Amino acid sequence: MADRTQYLLELVHRSLKPYIANPKTRAVMITGSVAEGRCDEFSDCDVMLYYDELPTTAELDQARQQNRGAELVEILGDRQMGAFGETFRLNGVECQFAHTAIAQWEAEMSTVLEKFQVQPGIMKMLHGTLIGIPLHGEALIQRWKDNIANYPEQLAQAVIEHHLKFFPLWGVQDKLSRRDATLWYYQILVESAQNILGVLSGLNRLYFSTFQFKRMGKFIQQMDIAPPNLAVRLEGLFYQEPSVAALQLEALVQDTVVLVERHMPQIDTSAAKRQVGWRQRPWHIPEV
Known part of the structure; x- marks a missing residue:
């Protein structure tokens, strides 16, 4: 599994370069089985990207074009809601990139950590953040990790x-x-x-x-x-x-x-x- 994990980590690092080059990108982390070192030949790459302002469709298209061979599968969600997902295949590996406005993510965190609402989707993302490996904007991600680790009574x-x-x-x-x-x-x-x-x-x-x-x-x-x-x-x-x-x-x-x-x-x-x-x-x- 270590070889597969290392392969996927290197694949993600290469594919992220055009996204991180965008000045709107504040933080990036990889989560899921890659972050936990539990990959197999069916594993995908779960990547979270955070922005002050979400990238435009043209900016995303340009980033994918720079990742030669990237095949767009689907775009999920509504950017008007502050977050959406982009799925593409690269070298046969499915890459799931979640693009989220920082304000939206911090508001979602507060519904669970401060308002104590049991929101399954957000709970999954909180867990994903705890196990995630920061690839860009480490200080911001660490601040979130510290907040999430303090599980309220x-x-x-x-x-x-x-x-x-x-x-x-x-x-x-x-x-x-x-x-x-x-x-x-x-x-x-x-x-x-x-x-x-x-x-x-x-x-x-x-x-x-x-x-x-x-x-x-x-x-x-x-x-x-x-x-x-x-x-x-x-x-x-x-x-x-x-x-x-x-x-x-x-x-x-x-x-x-x-x-x-x-x-x-x-x-x-x-x-x-x-x-x-x-x-x-x-x-x-x-x-x-």
């Missing part, structure tokens, strides 16, 4: 309360088994697993987003507060018979609630606790 509580919601799959398993509800069953399973991770991310002061969530095992390894064997137990939910998986999910939810009560007792866990142990009972037509 109020945010932790907001994240936990946002995810502390579980549909009691274990209580309706008999009903689901009769209703051809395979898709719904797996939807509940996925959402429940994501909410467990979300609650634990708040307890451990980690930035978590369900969007394109990958490398679960590595994420869980960062947790000091977690149920035992969490990664194995979460993975196992998707390989067990539904009746077994439902009971294992119930146990995981119970373990998670206990951890919330132990480490953040100010949070109301009563709704989640009521679900644990609950079973829907069938009704019967009264005998005449």
